[in-house]
Amino acid sequence: MAMMQMNSQMVIAVELERALQEKTTRIAVVGLGHVGLLLAERFVAAGFDTVGIDTDATRVDEVNGHSGGAYSARGELVASKDYDVINSREVVCVCVPTGIDQHLQPDLSHIKAATQQIAARLHAGQLIVVESTVFPGATEEFILPILSKSGLSAGRDYYLGYSPNRIDPGNERHDLRTIPKLVAGVTDTCQAMTVALYTQITSKVIPVSTTQVAEMAKLLGNMFRNVNIALVNELALFCEQSGINIWEVIEAAATKPFGFMKFTPGPGVGGHCIPVDPLYLSWCARKWGFQIRFVELASSINSRMPEHVMNKVVNALNTVGKPVKGSAILVLGVAYKPNVGDTCHSPAFLIMERLRALGAEVVYNDPYVPSISHERLALESVALDKEALQGADCVLLVTNHRDYPYQRIANQAKLIVDTRNAFADYPGPHIHLL
Ligand SMILES: NC(=O)c1ccc[n+]([C@@H]2O[C@H](COP(=O)([O-])OP(=O)(O)OC[C@H]3O[C@@H](n4cnc5c(N)ncnc54)[C@H](O)[C@@H]3O)[C@@H](O)[C@H]2O)c1
Known part of the structure; x- marks a missing residue:
């Protein structure tokens, strides 16, 4: 039987x-x-x-x-x-x-x-x-x-x-x-x-x-990115204080043909996976009385980047004698990464909300995101024309979409905060780099 x-x-x-x-x-x-x-x-x-x-x-x-x-x-x-x-x-x-x-x-x-x-x-x-x-x-x-x-x-x-x-x-x-x-x-x-x-x-x-290996391997992949992004973000903050160009440092380090993988700093992490998945592991570890410090440290560093970017905008405006209150700020890119229209957990939202809370007039352009409706933010993408660029007291580049006309933006904007080194080919004293 x-x-x-x-x-x-x-x-x-x-x-x-x-x-x-x-x-x-x-x-x-x-x-x-x-x-x-x-x-x-x-x-x-x-x-x-x-x-x-x-x-x-x-x-x-x-x-x-x-x-x-x-x-x-x-x-x-x-x-x-x-x-x-x-x-x-x-x-x-x-x-x-x-x-x-x-x-x-x-x-x-x-x-x-x-x-x-x-x-x-x-x-x-x-x-x-x-x-x-x-x-x-x-x-x-x-x-x-x-x-x-x-x-x-x-x-x-x-x-x-x-x-x-x-x-x-x-x-x-x-x-x-x-x-x-x-x-x-x-x-x-x-x-x-x-x-x-x-x-x-x-x-x-x-x-x-086992299914546990497959589940954890997925989390390791995302944790790896989260930790490495946090590393370069923290180094970017240090380099800013010490007057070293972090972007050049990373390019120089990346010339090593082994044992290095290039990650770049930015305004914070977004998307469906990187800000969330490592936290599963922390939760799971806590159940076993274990603490995965890398996860918590990386999340804490990355989650402070939007605040840092907001401060960079405030400081950039200060260099031209403008208070953030009443200033017109044009945010370029609200998607969580380049060349897609997905805004899931995008750091752009936090930055825009904080700047608004300080009294700035915030608008945005994103060729992939025609409108946004996020908690207190409900806006439509504005045209990226000469009027918008010249009218902004500060242009803040959050997402480096491939099709942005970087040269024209660099020429027409009065003041730029660049969180992605997107204007590397068009440098100028009006560009404040992360
Ligand atoms: N988006 C990514 O880039 C990505 C990459 C890898 C893994 N993941 C993971 O894949 C999973 C799905 O993510 P996503 O980005 O596709 O989510 P999503 O939010 O884009 O889509 C999920 C869909 O499931 C539907 N849904 C919700 N509850 C349902 C139910 N009970 N029955 C039937 N449909 C239901 C929703 O209506 C929605 O259309 C998540 O675990 C995510 O972490 C996402």
């Missing part, structure tokens, strides 16, 4: 693996945001029948109205608000948001809601893979128990994998196909099924031994 049961479990696994290889598996992607939409589109382009599920009706309508792109003969991506579509899907990938709450605790509320919906429809032979960023241990300690309420057993009846999403929006060199995919499962069979899935859509799949 036990042998027969084992054989039937093996048959289910072999069938799923073969269906994945033949791309006859039907896939659902839960959460059609930055990560989920790209993933779903990638599955479609690879030839999988794919449906997206999102709780946001507007998002669902947007996706269903969307046409074009590299879609296969199987048709375009279809989106739905209805979790029942999972009933006819063999694979479900979870890409819902995760974050940190006001007490710096991980917020897995969206993961919980999505997993409960999946658990209510879970059936034998299904593969569930979580791509959202979570703290080490979350797949086994948080997600697995919710799915287990279905009465089905992972590795025996269905498969549960974790594969962190490591996309870098706006990166023109690396995308889902080329970024090596870390995959793990809560059992060996779960890992094998997850490998079989991602082998169909990415060029390099790297299996790791």
